[in-house]
Amino acid sequence: MKTSLLALLLLSTPALAFPVTVQSCNREITFDAAPTRAIANDVNLVEMMLALGLQDRMVGYTGVSGWKTLDAELRAGIAELPELSAKYPTREVLLDAEPDFFFAGWNYGMKVGGEVTPETLEPLGIKTYELTESCIFVGPKAKASMQDMYDDLLNLGTIFGVGERATTLVEGYKARLAEITASVDSTAPLRVFVYDSGDEAPFTAGAYAIPTALIEAAGGRNIMDDLDKSWATVAWEPVVERNPEVIVIVNYGDVTAEQKIAFLETNPAFAGIDAVKNDRYVVLEYVEATPGPRNIRAVEKLVAGFWGN
Template sequence: MKKLLVLAAALTLTACSQAPAAQEPEQRAAPQAGFPVTVENCGRTLTFDRPPAKVVTGYHPSLETLFALGLGDRITGRTNFSESAFLPGHQEQYDKIPEISDTIMMPQKEIMLSQGADFIVDNQMASFDAAGGYATVEELDAAGSPVYILGGWCSPEEVLRFTLDDTFDDLRNLGKIFGVSDRAEKLISELQGQLDDVKKRVEGRTPVKVLATDGGKGPVNAYGGSGITHQMITLAGGENVLKDVKGDYTEVSAEQVSASQPEAVLISDYSTLRGEDMPSSPAKAAETFAIVKNSPAAEEQRYLAVPVAAQHPGYRNLLAVTDIARFLHPDAFTQ
């Protein structure tokens, strides 16, 4: 990718009654310490001469991740977020940022290009599909608006290869891009400490058999043995009952789900969206328990609503591991 275009101009107007003084040669802005920096993303090389100052974010986990790094003041435009409850303190920041799209997708091409962004962060390539009327990554690059995709979710194959280490890599890369590497390393250390604590607490305990689903009577929208949700289950001391199913978010027959005999269920939660096409988490749980009616999970009505935003690349999926572990092994967190 070409270097980030930096718009720097200085106009000095001098008014006096005498003849104007000779103008000095134009001064170029002094380079910032630690720059330029280069990172790799989606098979592209992104080079930044200075920290971005006019940032647009896509689906909410990208915004949350920048908030976690203390970079909310750099964001000048965001998409709409109405799928999950906000993390503590985030809605106040969210409300102050202009909304450029009333969906989770980026706005159409003309609106997107008019933002004049010097950096764009998202975690889905669908927002840059020309067939949908969106500005492409190449068009935005040419306009001086380089795109960074969280989690390396650059293709269906790369979605399946995702690991939670990719989220740490994103935090480290964003720290470099914005010139806040110390801040990023501190956050990484804190999050790694939380994951290490979970690992220590669940170590040696019998894994709980977990079904992760987004509902459906058949086929069922469920999570197979690849991707974010599968890894969160494993790190939290669970065993994904669909671990042998290829894919991340995929369709599974009701018969296979019924035979999986889960001991606990994770439900993808769209807490603020309701309607015929978006049933509540309790409704989806009831639907799931009807399918696995002879399972331990159904007998105990044991389920946890997991914010759907935590099931996409971003800061929140690291936090969700602790929540899932507490649900699966409550006794491990009594002290």
């Protein structure tokens, strides 16, 4: 009895290895099959899905237009997808879309004790994967590292059955990062402050926020890396005392990067800061300063801004 060519091909094609289990913050999640109706919250999480070619597995996204704008690159990637909620989604918004998967994070679409959490969505048939950077809100975590972003991509690859694609992507990012930082001398790191927003008190990146890892990769040190938080509000006094040599401006929202720089340069309280005196600023777009594929591009901008490369 002859075996057809199609049968041979099917026999030689490895089956997707489900069920799979991944770590999500302090939980393990098991998937019996790859999700087919996913939703991602925030621009950086959406871009992780796009980088893995998963837009055809998505039914929409949330949490973008209420705070940020999509650049041309992202608009093209999600042109066929609806924005289901301009800010954080409610359970009703998610249920109306009938998803089977929600990719979000703590303060990236979910609030501790809020109505949308992995625990509230699980009984509704929606599995949730949490952004690794945000895990500090629900348990202990090591300080931010580039591995946080890599792990998210690799876990998404496992969840959606595109593990090889994810591994190839991450290895490419690692190789590019090594190339960008090859000439960086980290023995005398520059003092760097991250200015996200706020006039009376600045909102900035602490030990667990990805800019700390980006800055370190580029040969700097976040002057707030002893802040036992992810993103948080601090006083201006310690910023002045620690005297950053470079200020990283996060560009998004109603107040532009240019306006933030003007605020720093016209306030007498900041006149003695080295970064202000020497006009040393590096502007990162929101999608570059939060975990996602553009973190590599962000390091490249930081290296150029720190060392003039």
